[in-house]
Amino acid sequence: MTLEQTEQNVKNLDDAAMTLIETAGIRVHHPELLEMVSDQGIRVSGRKVFFTKAQLTKWLSHAPDTFTLYARNPRWNAVIGGDHIEHASSNAGFPYIADPKGIRRPARFKDYLTFLKLVHTTPHFKINGGVMVTPGDLENDDTLFPTLLYATLLHSDKCLFGGMGGRAESDMTMEMLKAVFDTDTRGLIDKPRIINLVSTLSPLQFDQKMLDTLMVYAAHGQPVIISPAVMAGSTGPVTLAGAIAVSHAESLVGCALAQIVRKGTPVIYGSATSNADMRTGAFTIGTPESALAVKYCARLARSYHLPSRGGGTLNDAKNLSIQAGYESMMIQMAANLEGINFNFHSAGSLDCYGAMSFEKYVVDLDILERIRYFLKGLDTGPDHLALETILAVGPGGEYLTQKHTAVHCRTSPFMSDISLKGTLKTGISPDKVLLDNITKKIQAMLDRYQPPQLDTAARLRLDACAGFLGINTADIRQPE
Secondary structure, eight states: OOHHHHHHHHHHHHHHHHHIIIIIOEEEOOHHHHHHHHHTTOEEETTEEEOOHHHHHHHHTTSOSEEEEOOSSGGGOEEEETTOOEEOOOOSOBOEEEOTTOOEEEOOHHHHHHHHHHHHTOTTBOEEESOSBOOTTSOOSTTHHHHHHHHHHHHOOSEEEOOOOOHHHHHHHHHHHHHHTTOOHHHHHHSOOEEEEEEOOSSSEEOHHHHHHHHHHHHTTOOEEEEOOOEETTTBOSSHHHHHHHHHHHHHHHHHHHHHHSTTOOEEEEOOOEEEOTTTOOEEOSSHHHHHHHHHHHHHHHHTTOOEEEOOSOOOOSSSSHHHHHHHHHHHHHHHHTTOSEEOSOSSEETTTTEEOHHHHHHHHHHHHHHHHHHHOOOOSHHHHTHHHHHHHOTTOOOTTOHHHHHHTTTSSOOOSSSOOSOOOTTOOHHHHHHHHHHHHHHHHHHHOOOOOOOHHHHHHHHHHHHHTTOOOTTOOOOO
16 A cells, blocks of 8 residues: 555545544533533533544633653653554453463453563663453452552552542542652643543443543543454444544543643553454454554544554464563554554553463563564674674675674574574473473563562652551562
């Protein structure tokens, strides 16, 4: 497809989305927000809002095209938007842990702590926390997400991801942030600390719980990702263009609603749109449709000067398998080539958000390293062209013993620390050796983990806030 055809597609998708917004409207299940929208002169009928193109463009213009998410350790501050590309761990509240064969067991709190440590020791991830797994041994009430945030603050000093709760959980989150960072609402607005997902209720709806989250986060200046997951053939038209048009309409209106709550709220235009399997009705994410949705997510977001969210090592595989590899590489490569700013679900998941896997997490890190190497491009400076060495060796020579090789052999080639190279002894299972390498890397990362410092005053404020909010922290300990 030519660039001109792609640009025409972007225009056609945007025109179609605007027709939906102006004609069908977006249903907003939130009386308070509906009143705020109406007060701004935007048409509201029943529970549906109808932006005109001019109104939508005006409100979206208040959203920053680039913003910074601030970590407790400034080393991990994350710039989101523009030409910046950030990755984050898979984070969808997975209730299960899958072993390499795909056998599942319920996730436990200690699994959550293990993922916190793995993310903290992964240099390419600047964001930690959220709900990487939903621990089955914790109470699933209003304190669950704040409890996971408490654990994250003890075990990592990176930027923070939130839990997709409602108003109660979001209010607790803001109180904990004010306590640990010794600040107020103005301080959070000036230095955003946590980012969260606001999912739509496709087609063309937002539910109250997600909008409560949006309102609390926007009022405190914390970034939100508006992220439709339209299923082509189920919650959207079976043709991908129609599904993307629905997704585009939802994301644009979500970004505008955040600005109505508070102008200047950092927002990310997102898409988790893909297709349903017409044979089974199941949502599928490791497909070419998913990669195409990512492509147009990036381009549609840029057309409105908004940061984008998409991609990840998405797959529908049931275990650590060939399928898991090729699907994950396809989606993540497409996202990076298109310049998606916030690559969510970039390590650890299997089976269409069905389970987390420690082994898949390590494999996905290898995928990310390969993509980063590719995107870095080719160095054609004199030292890398190596003309002096080539001329010295001449026709028919060898390079293995050359000084140039010795100087560059540890930095120039891509080196995976899990993939198999060379020959194996007869009778040795390559699958077993590969899995052994993966297991060793998991352990090596955990062995490297060092808990970050949290000063005494901040810890006392955090503990006092957690106690006041009714969060049971008795079993959450920072490792020695």
